[in-house]
Amino acid sequence: MADMDKFKIGDELEKDSFVIRKKKLAELPPDTCLLELIGEIDLYTVDLIRQFTNNIIQEGFKKICIQMSEVYYIDSSGLGFFLKLHMQVKSSPGYVRIVAPSKEVSNVLELTKLSKILLKFPNLSAALRRPIF
Numbered sequence: 001m002a003d004m005d006k007f008k009i010g011d012e013l014e015k016d017s018f019v020i021r022k023k024k025l026a027e028l029p030p031d032t033c034l035l036e037l038i039g040e041i042d043l044y045t046v047d048l049i050r051q052f053t054n055n056i057i058q059e060g061f062k063k064i065c066i067q068m069s070e071v072y073y074i075d076s077s078g079l080g081f082f083l084k085l086h087m088q089v090k091s092s093p094g095y096v097r098i099v100a101p102s103k104e105v106s107n108v109l110e111l112t113k114l115s116k117i118l119l120k121f122p123n124l125s126a127a128l129r130r131p132i133f
Contacts, residue, residue: 015048021038022035023036032064032128067100072104099123100122
């Protein structure tokens with residue numbers, strides 16, 4: 001596994017069939033980061049996501065958009081982590097927003113009622129337009 005301390009914005013981490021990518025886009029405000037997740041989010045991958053997001057927060061990002069169009073499974077450890085991350089950055093004031101979730105992720109967020117806290121958006125533009133409340 002790669003040394004997380006050496007990661008800089010624009011890098012990615014791949015382990016087995018799971019990928020985390022920090023994406024740099026001109027339309028992103030300076031305190032906003034887009035993460036792309038690919039694969040399954042479970043007990044085995046949530047620690048990688050935690051380390052990755054800790055680095056992002058240390059670099060000054062308060063607003064985190066997470067693209068999940070290629071995430072086809074998320075378990076309770078993943079849901080718990082994203083809820084905790086949301087609470088952590090909310091006081092900044094910041095947010096965690098789910099962008100283009102797969103049908104599977106969307107269904108889990110709806111069934112657990114977490115979609116009322118972890119807001120989901122069809123695309124990045126919509127996520128960025130929504131004000132913080």
